[in-house]
Amino acid sequence: MEPQTDTRTGAAPEPAAALAAGQVSRWTRLSAGFTGGLGVVVLLLALVPVAMGATLVQDLTTLLILVLMATMWNALAGYGGLVSVGLQAYIGLGAYATVWFSLQGVDPYWGMVLATLFCAVVALPLSFLVLRFRGAQFAIGTWVVAEAIGIYVGLDNQLGAGTGISLVQLDSYATSTREHITYWLTLALTTFFSVIVFMLLRGRLGASLQAIRDDEQAAASVGVRVVSAKRILFILASAGCGAAGAMTAANILFVQPTAIFSVNYSAFMIFMVLVGGIGTFEGPIVGAVILYFIQQQFGNDGTWYLIGLGAVAILFAVFLPRGLWGLLEERTGLRFMPLGYRVRRRARELR
Amino acid sequence: MLVATGVRRDFGALAALDGVDLRIDAGDAVGIVGPNGAGKTTLLNVLAGTILPSAGSVSFKGQDVTRARADARARMGIGRAHQIPRPFGGMTVFENCFVGASTGGGLRRRAAYERCLTVLEMSGLAELADRRADTLGLLERKRLELARALATNPELLLLDEIGAGLTDAESAQLVTLIQELNRRDGIAVVWIEHIVHVLVQVVERLVCMVSGRVLADGEPKAVLADKRVVDAYLGSAAA
Known part of the structure; x- marks a missing residue:
């Protein structure tokens, strides 16, 4: 039997396997359209600085950083089952590495890219430590590592110690140029990491990771290299959070250890992913948009704002564990991204 | 052996x-x-x-x-079916098998698809290929446990x-x-x-x-x- 392309599924179909028992397809008309739509959104976002005002550019920078953070936390927890309360380690490291590279005379924007790579490099040896932990141990263990790194950085006088340090090197750029470059770099990094996650999940590693999330021992029993799969994901999430931290530094121009290594970042990431829909590609984006508007509205209400976020996250975890996007998928039965596999049993009358 | x-x-x-x-x-x-x-x-x-x-x-x-x-x-x-089925609950029946075929079986994508469809047919799960595994009943879970082990193309089945x-x-x-x-x-x-x-x-x-x-x-x-x-x-x- 020749492999054949399923013309009924519409645009950009992947060659489906034509077999005795059925056909396996990944793209559908809906998912091709939706994925293409996301691409168009990215292109439109790239044009924003040209067409729109400075306020919107800054707001969108903040939003894109949230999307990046949520996407990374979801990749780790929603697809790898690695629930971390310590990714702020890399947000802080990314921000401080940017400052450090800038102090060495590197252009700050190149410094942000280097800081992202630096976080991946740091995550590799740390993964040998924290990936020994399971479940709650991993969550708390990564948090401890984050606190330790934060304290260590806070002792460094060259980096402003506990009072923090400004990213003065960005002053060499005119304000609007700086804001535009910061925005474009944030968009580029967020897109880059989203595409990497997308490709990872579509590949065979994606299926293996979900298997690990659902039952680690059973995953091993069918041949999944559990530890190396987790390691790849952990390093990816660390680098992504490093990028988010670097862009945060560029966006607010000042870093301070207790703020940038704050566990609040983990709270935000957990909120976005739980509300948007854990284990879905789109959920974290939805969650980021929601958190962004909540921050605009209540961000200055201090403690009550955080209590409110926590309460909402708990309500979602208990009553709507698959989040808003999960609910949408459940109710409609639709899959908007071509990440899964659909089997069509051969319908003989059509041939 | x-x-x-x-x-x-x-x-x-x-x-x-x-x-x-x-x-x-x-x-x-x-x-x-x-x-x-x-x-x-x-x-x-x-x-x-x-x-x-x-x-x-x-x-x-x-x-x-x-x-x-x-x-x-x-x-x-070595393939293994557990006493209490341990399906990957968040994945479909087909995807459960695909993990086995692509990792344990070491098969490339097309060959893995073929292997999965074959074992699903053999174990009477073909109709349920797109169902999430955590929605299956006990008998179906048992079948999936066996199908997933078979997908790895074992020489020895435990x-x-x-x-x-x-x-x-x-x-x-x-x-x-x-x-x-x-x-x-x-x-x-x-x-x-x-x-x-x-x-x-x-x-x-x-x-x-x-x-x-x-x-x-x-x-x-x-x-x-x-x-x-x-x-x-x-x-x-x-x-």
Whole structure:
């Protein structure tokens, strides 16, 4: 039997396997359209600085950083089952590495890219430590590592110690140029990491990771290299959070250890992913948009704002564990991204 | 193909396995029986690499795998179906099998698809391919457990009480399927089962374990007639 392309599924179909028992397809008309739509959104976002005002550019920078953070936390927890309360380690490291590279005379924007790579490099040896932990141990263990790194950085006088340090090197750029470059770099990094996650999940590693999330021992029993799969994901999430931290530094121009290594970042990431829909590609984006508007509205209400976020996250975890996007998928039965596999049993009358 | 020598496994002061020797040749069909707590599942765990033995050695296809991790053994050709099904609940039935075919089976995408569709057809799950595994009933979960192990293209299949709780018609289907896998496809089978009359339809050899030791190992009729086996295991049921 020749492999054949399923013309009924519409645009950009992947060659489906034509077999005795059925056909396996990944793209559908809906998912091709939706994925293409996301691409168009990215292109439109790239044009924003040209067409729109400075306020919107800054707001969108903040939003894109949230999307990046949520996407990374979801990749780790929603697809790898690695629930971390310590990714702020890399947000802080990314921000401080940017400052450090800038102090060495590197252009700050190149410094942000280097800081992202630096976080991946740091995550590799740390993964040998924290990936020994399971479940709650991993969550708390990564948090401890984050606190330790934060304290260590806070002792460094060259980096402003506990009072923090400004990213003065960005002053060499005119304000609007700086804001535009910061925005474009944030968009580029967020897109880059989203595409990497997308490709990872579509590949065979994606299926293996979900298997690990659902039952680690059973995953091993069918041949999944559990530890190396987790390691790849952990390093990816660390680098992504490093990028988010670097862009945060560029966006607010000042870093301070207790703020940038704050566990609040983990709270935000957990909120976005739980509300948007854990284990879905789109959920974290939805969650980021929601958190962004909540921050605009209540961000200055201090403690009550955080209590409110926590309460909402708990309500979602208990009553709507698959989040808003999960609910949408459940109710409609639709899959908007071509990440899964659909089997069509051969319908003989059509041939 | 698989040789376990002097395998011992202690849990605290308890010796769950107390010096087990077992030899499985290619294409063998071996049943393991014994009272609860005899160490049957522990033995399967040691063979699959889920737990490591406290002493003794295990080799597979001539290689020493005593310390090899479960995933490495799965890729070498040891498939395993758990006593309590352990599906990947957030994935579809097909995707459950795809994980096995693409990792343990080492198959490229197209070949993995084909393998999965074949095993789903064989195990009567083809209709349910797109269902999320956590929505399946117990019987379907058991079928998926077997299908997923088969997707890894094993040379040796370790089955742990996959027949428990089945109706007569269902276990007849299961017997046919295992016979096919063993006799037609040449897959060696090690099957733990309490339902002896089902087991003996498939296996050519029966091992009876008691208190972490092999009490008898041989032709099923002879083992079932063995006085020690009757006393230790069958006695209560046969009385």
